[in-house]
Amino acid sequence: MSRLGLIPKEEMVKRIGSAYAGASRSIVTILRDLNPDSYTATAGGAALARVRAIVEQLNMKAAEWARRSVKAAYQESRGIAETRLEAIGAQRPKPKKGAKAGSADKRHKKAIALAVKRTTRDYLKANRTILVTAGRYLSTLAYARKKLDDYREASVQAFTSEAIKDYIKKTVAGALVSKSKYNAGEADLTSKDIAGKIRAKLLDQIGGGDFIIVNGKSYNVKSYAELVARTRMRESQTQATIELANEFENDLAEIPRHDNPCEEICAEYQGKVYSISGKHPDYPMLPDGGPPFHPRCECTLNLTSETALRWRNK
Ligand SMILES: [Zn+2]
Numbered sequence: 256m257s258r259l260g261l262i263p264k265e266e267m268v269k270r271i272g273s274a275y276a277g278a279s280r281s282i283v284t285i286l287r288d289l290n291p292d293s294y295t296a297t298a299g300g301a302a303l304a305r306v307r308a309i310v311e312q313l314n315m316k317a318a319e320w321a322r323r324s325v326k327a328a329y330q331e332s333r334g335i336a337e338t339r340l341e342a343i344g345a346q347r348p349k350p351k352k353g354a355k356a357g358s359a360d361k362r363h364k365k366a367i368a369l370a371v372k373r374t375t376r377d378y379l380k381a382n383r384t385i386l387v388t389a390g391r392y393l394s395t396l397a398y399a400r401k402k403l404d405d406y407r408e409a410s411v412q413a414f415t416s417e418a419i420k421d422y423i424k425k426t427v428a429g430a431l432v433s434k435s436k437y438n439a440g441e442a443d444l445t446s447k448d449i450a451g452k453i454r455a456k457l458l459d460q461i462g463g464g465d466f467i468i469v470n471g472k473s474y475n476v477k478s479y480a481e482l483v484a485r486t487r488m489r490e491s492q493t494q495a496t497i498e499l500a501n502e503f504e505n506d507l508a509e510i511p512r513h514d515n516p517c518e519e520i521c522a523e524y525q526g527k528v529y530s531i532s533g534k535h536p537d538y539p540m541l542p543d544g545g546p547p548f549h550p551r552c553e554c555t556l557n558l559t560s561e562t563a564l565r566w567r568n569k
Pocket residue numbers: 516517518521548549551552553554
């Protein structure tokens with residue numbers, strides 16, 4: 256099994272990114288159709304059901320993507336590592352007495368399954384927050400509708416600018432702090448105008464597609480999906496390399512230099528040789544379990560050996 260053919264990883268990343276971008280556009284379209292002055296619970300419920308259907312589709316797409324792409328990334332690195340080990344003359348150790356045939360394959364399968372599971376979990380977790388964001392948007396619309404009705408009932412025709420400012424602030428439930436100035440001229444705004452202003456502000460919030468919430472921060476769905484894809488693929492590549500190193504009982508690995516090291520920390524690791532087990536007398540333990548060392552890290556891991564290093568230094 257020495258397949259060196261490089262898989263189009265960047266294309267794979269873009270594929271999941273565009274699935275998320277498409278879902279995001281559909282959700283924005285659904286939410287944009289709702290207006291604070293005509294909002295009803297029925298309309299909100301129907302919108303949420305449509306958003307949920309989109310999220311469910313996304314769940315399936317993400318799981319399928321993880322199954323294929325994370326596995327492909329793993330297999331690619333497994334092939335590269337094996338070719339490399341053969342090139343440096345490493346020998347696969349004789350199977351230990353009583354060891355079951357195919358146990359290495361089983362370990363790889365297990366490692367792939369785990370990497371796929373982690374990736375899928377990232378996506379499903381993020382997708383749930385898309386639904387939460389959409390739900391919050393609908394609650395805000397419902398709240399705005401109620402407030403607008405209250406004002407209509409009170410047949411208030413005009414507000415002072417201070418009242419409008421205060422009102423808009425409250426209507427968007429404090430989530431959107433109004434930064435714009437309301438001048439005296441706007442004191443004549445009708446409730447319809449106010450509804451329009453609220454809608455514009457709300458649309459501002461979702462227009463960028465920042466539907467995913469992680470640790471209380473909002474992220475653009477496409478960039479987040481691509482971030483997960485890049486990070487998890489690289490992680491599974493490291494995993495494949497380490498599994499193969501274990502299989503060959505080959506403890507040394509090197510983090511090759513690449514142009515424009517992604518982060519200061521990576522610049523420090525690059526070009527150095529590490530011990531995977533951390534038990535080697537001359538080389539330090541592979542930091543952090545190997546790359547990626549941070550999101551979007553471009554560092555890789557190459558297996559090497561004392562023999563290979565001696566050849567190189569001759
Ligand atoms: Zn890096």
